Amino acid sequence: MVKILKYTEYLYLVVAVASIYKIITLWAAAPKETYIFIFFAVVSLAMFFFRRKYRKRFEERARKKDN
Secondary structure, three states, X not given: OHHHHHHHHHHHHHHHHHHHHHHHXXXXXXXXXXXXXXXXXXXXXXXXXXXXXXXXXXXXXXXHHHO
């Protein structure tokens, strides 16, 4: 189950990178349309760090339970 949590972390990074790419490509043409992608990038990065923190906490708890 911990492996699944690790993969979902990186899915958030993929969404953030895709959003940042879209921001860069759209900025000159239509800056107002980039705000939604800025939101997605910020939320995705926040979720990445949030999920990472809790996955590590979950692993630590599982390690202590096994010992």
